[in-house]
Amino acid sequence: MNIDLRHLRCFLAVAEEGGFTAAGRRLHLTQPTLTRNIRTLEESLGVRLFERSTRRTELTDKGKILREAVTPLLRQLDSTLGDLQKGEKLRIGFSWGLPEGLSRLAARFGEETGVGVEFIRCDTPQAGLDTGEAHLALLRSAPLPKGLRGVLLFEESRIAAVPASWQLAERTELDWAELAGLPLVVNTVSGTTFPDMWPDGSRPVVGAECRNFDEWLEKVAVGLGVGTAPVSAARRYMHPGVRLVPLTGAPTVPAYLAHPSHGAHPQAARFADQTWRAADELQHA
Known part of the structure; x- marks a missing residue:
């Protein structure tokens, strides 16, 4: 028989709500979709489950039998499925x-x-x-x-990170093109800034390499070079040896x-x- 859980859940909702309109709201289904599911269930079983009139929808005797059988089964299934999700x-x-x-x-x-x-x-x-x-x-x-x-x-704009000991740290703004003339600290694993992002012939040299953000910050702090990061870094990461300077003309992250x-x-x-x-x-x- 062409019956699945969708049909049984629709049947039970109509039986418990006493009508298609209320059951549709409960299941977030349109009435035509709900009606189609009930019709498929009845046709697959070869029995009428509801007596319908313009005023009410009532279970037939066969419908009452199915409701008594289906209710505990679906409750047990829902409980089992819920238990499976616990701890996931x-x-x-x-x-x-x-x-x-x-x-x-x-x-x-x-x-x-x-x-x-x-x-x-x-x-x-x-x-x-x-x-x-x-x-x-x-x-x-x-x-x-x-x-x-x-x-x-x-997509996030960038900010420049420069050693606090450099005179460059006193600037109120830097341009992306200016960084090409400075050594760059490159996070090779999770970084967002690499020399090939500048035009060929005007790319920064690599002052130091590292493998995570914390190392990147420390290498900038000791003066091995500059770097860039998303502007959110200004809110989330602070280091006394690093000055974050607004950056213009940079690609977004x-x-x-x-x-x-x-x-x-x-x-x-x-x-x-x-x-x-x-x-x-x-x-x-």
């Missing part, structure tokens, strides 16, 4: 600088789905997706690496929430989509 975790990897407001969206997601969200720092090129530690990752790179898909949450194209956690795409829809909350928290 969705791990989100990041290398540095989680957007403001993301933790609030994660908490809301957990309340709605029963799936908890954990944030884990992973200093790898794909913030834990490449090692399997994370189900989703915040990546600041464009385009996304092959094998990943995701949503663009926002995209922020993606990414997951594997194949074999992703069942809730990964759902969380990414919900976060994308609420992206304004991330920048205006």
Whole structure:
């Protein structure tokens, strides 16, 4: 018989609500869709489950029998499915600088789905997706690496990071082109600034390399070079040896929430989509 859970849930909602209109509101279905599901169920069983009139919808004797049988079965199924979700975790990897407001969206997601969200720092090129530690990752790179898909949450302007001991730190503003004449501190794993972003023939030399944001900050502080970061770094990271100077003419930094194209956690795409829809909350928290 061509019967599935959708048909049985529609049947039970109409039986409990006493009508199609109230049942449609409960299930967030249009009345034609609900009616079609009930008709399919009746045709598959070969019996009438409801007596319909212009004023009321009542269960037939066969409908009452089905309701008595289906009610405990669906309740037990829902309870079992809920128990399976308990303790399930969705791990989100990041290398540095989680957007403001993301933790609030994660908490809301957990309340709605029963799936908890954990944030884990992973200093790898794909913030834990490449090692399997994370189900989703915040990546600041464009385009996304092959094998990943995701949503663009926002694009952020940059700020320059210069050693506080340099005279350059007294400037109120720097231009992107000026940085080409200065040594650059490059985070080779999770950085957003590399020499090839400048035109050929006017690229900065590499003053130092590192593998994470903390090392990057320390190398700038001791005067090995300059760097750039999203402007949110000015709010999230402070270092007495580093001055953050407004930067003009610089390319923006995209922020993606990414997951594997194949074999992703069942809730990964759902969380990414919900976060994308609420992206304004991330920048205006």
